[in-house]
Amino acid sequence: MSQPYTSTLQDEIALPGFTGAVHRPGQDGYDELRRSLNPTVDARPALVAEAYGVADVRAALLTARAHGVPFAVQSTGHGTHAACDGGVLVRTSPMASVLVDPVRRVARVGPGARWSAVLAAAAPFGLAPLSGSAPSVGVTGYTLGGGLGWLARKHGFAADSVVRAEVLLADGRHVTASSSSHPELFWALRGGGGGFGVVTSLEFRLYPVSRVYAGFAYFPIEAAAGLVHAYRSWIDDAPDEISTAVVLKRMPAGGPLPGRHVAMLKVMHAGEAAEARRLLAPLWRAAGPALLDETRAMAYADAAMGGTPNRHMDMFDTVPGEVADILVRAAETAQTVEIRHWGGAMGRPGPDAGPVSHRSTKLSVIVDTPVPGLAEELRPYANGGTFLNFLSDPRRTADAYGAADYRRLRDVKRAYDPDGFFRVGHVVPA
Numbered sequence: 001m002s003q004p005y006t007s008t009l010q011d012e013i014a015l016p017g018f019t020g021a022v023h024r025p026g027q028d029g030y031d032e033l034r035r036s037l038n039p040t041v042d043a044r045p046a047l048v049a050e051a052y053g054v055a056d057v058r059a060a061l062l063t064a065r066a067h068g069v070p071f072a073v074q075s076t077g078h079g080t081h082a083a084c085d086g087g088v089l090v091r092t093s094p095m096a097s098v099l100v101d102p103v104r105r106v107a108r109v110g111p112g113a114r115w116s117a118v119l120a121a122a123a124p125f126g127l128a129p130l131s132g133s134a135p136s137v138g139v140t141g142y143t144l145g146g147g148l149g150w151l152a153r154k155h156g157f158a159a160d161s162v163v164r165a166e167v168l169l170a171d172g173r174h175v176t177a178s179s180s181s182h183p184e185l186f187w188a189l190r191g192g193g194g195g196f197g198v199v200t201s202l203e204f205r206l207y208p209v210s211r212v213y214a215g216f217a218y219f220p221i222e223a224a225a226g227l228v229h230a231y232r233s234w235i236d237d238a239p240d241e242i243s244t245a246v247v248l249k250r251m252p253a254g255g256p257l258p259g260r261h262v263a264m265l266k267v268m269h270a271g272e273a274a275e276a277r278r279l280l281a282p283l284w285r286a287a288g289p290a291l292l293d294e295t296r297a298m299a300y301a302d303a304a305m306g307g308t309p310n311r312h313m314d315m316f317d318t319v320p321g322e323v324a325d326i327l328v329r330a331a332e333t334a335q336t337v338e339i340r341h342w343g344g345a346m347g348r349p350g351p352d353a354g355p356v357s358h359r360s361t362k363l364s365v366i367v368d369t370p371v372p373g374l375a376e377e378l379r380p381y382a383n384g385g386t387f388l389n390f391l392s393d394p395r396r397t398a399d400a401y402g403a404a405d406y407r408r409l410r411d412v413k414r415a416y417d418p419d420g421f422f423r424v425g426h427v428v429p430a
Contacts, residue, residue: 013046013067013088017059020050020094033091036074038392043083045072050091054166054174054200057090061198062172064088065421072424073198075112075138082394082425090198092140100206102127106163108203113139119301128209128300130158133307140199145388145426146191146356150214150268150305153344154240155207157356159190160349166201170421174200179352188412190354193388193397195427196416213276214268214303215295219287221261224248224331228263228324228339230286235362240344242269242279247308247338248331256292263287266305273297308338310390312367312374314382315342317360326377327365334369355405358385366390388426397426 015022023030024047033048046069051057057073064071070087095110098117102125107118116135122128130149132142147158155161164178167185175197177186188196219227231246238244247264251257265283269276273296284290316323331337342361349359361383367374388400398406406428413420414430 013063013069015047015049015059015063018049018051018056018063020052020056022050023048034089040392041083043072043085043089045070045084045087045089048089048091050094052094054168057092057168057198057200058172058174060088060090061168061170065170065172070424071421073111073194075114075141084424087424095200100125100127105206105208106203107206108201109139111140111198111200111202115139115142122206123210123299123301125206126208126210127206129204129206130155130161132158133305135301135304140202141194142389143202143204144189144192144194144199148342148346148387148389150243150303151207151209151270152346153243153341154270156345156349157191158204159354159356161205162186162190162202162354163205164203165189165199167197167199169197170417170419184408184412185416187352187354188409191356191388192354192401192409192412192428193426195422195425196412197422209270209300211297212268212270212300212303213273213295213297214305215293215298217265217267217284217290217295218257218260218292219263219265219290221248221263221331223287224263225324225328227265227283227287228328229321230283231339231341232319232321232324234282235341235343238279238341238343241271242267242276243341244268244280244283245338245340247336248328248334249336256294260291262291267295268303268305308336308366309368310366310392311370312365313386313390314365314375314378315358315361315385315387316363316365316381317383318381319363320381323378323381326374330367330371330374333371334367336366336368338366340364340366355401355409357401357405358383358387361385364390391426394426397428400426 034043049060070084072084073090075092092111096112097110098113098121099108100121115131115137118129130151132149143158167177168174175182245266249264251260327337347359386399409428413428420430
């Protein structure tokens, strides 16, 4: 962990023109607002500034430039993977506006908006965003990193649905990025992360989804091998409307089946319940009777699917039986092993799609506990890629992209941030 920031620079940095609250070390709110949800990040910025508008963000940015200190932006803390020690950390949580245009089927949100607010605003019109696994996730960081949600097999990555972004550049200019304005910047933002500017407003498409069949079904861990092997072939014929994951998990003390080691099936089907049950029947037969079945028809806004903390991730274009066997063995040590189906619309990008890469991925595997030898066992079968939203190590940012996209991203970085002002976190170098 980083050490407490002790320089007197924190007392020297003033924010002329800044209207929001400013928190310095030792003051109320500082420790809470600097915190990331990544437990390995213990940031010690010189100050944390709560921005209430674009002018506040610009004032903080220009101040950091003037003092030559790091600059970072954080909304909910979900995507914070590097410390902004000694720098200016801007919290955009107060900039949480959400506007829905039901005729155009688009939402326009501020950089502090969370998916819960978008879901609530869109639901009365029978519309849904391509949101993340949990309503508490911030919209902007999730989308800039690609955005893999439970409607992605049907409608693609969240980044693919962005139609416009307002962006504060490293030199303080405020521009609109779209297919017709700053098109190279627009391309980079849709999956390239936040290293090209501060997005102060994001506009994206919504989809006519109001109800889904979703939830979790739990089976004895003894059924894991049969379920995982059946899943390998079952996904080949799964329609785009259904998204699933198999999770081998030791259940926590709170919640259903406390302390039980289970094979869990996560399901979301954008269609009728009867059709979902028909599609899932082969997996039920492979796993045997469920210990507990919580799948049901529900409003999309209520279908929080949850995620798995990432200590190890691999992606696979093909899934031989050896991989299934390795993962079942890994579950004997790990707290959680999640095997998630990709494909569908994610693998069919439009001609103007952004740099979300490794679209040929068939399955991803996330393990939340270090398992000795697991990486070495899986390496011969994995495609070597990763996904920015799931990547906690900024040293591996390049692995989230194909070679051609990464070269293009570096060109965009040179054009819009030539001196590398944005350098904290997942950043493509100039």
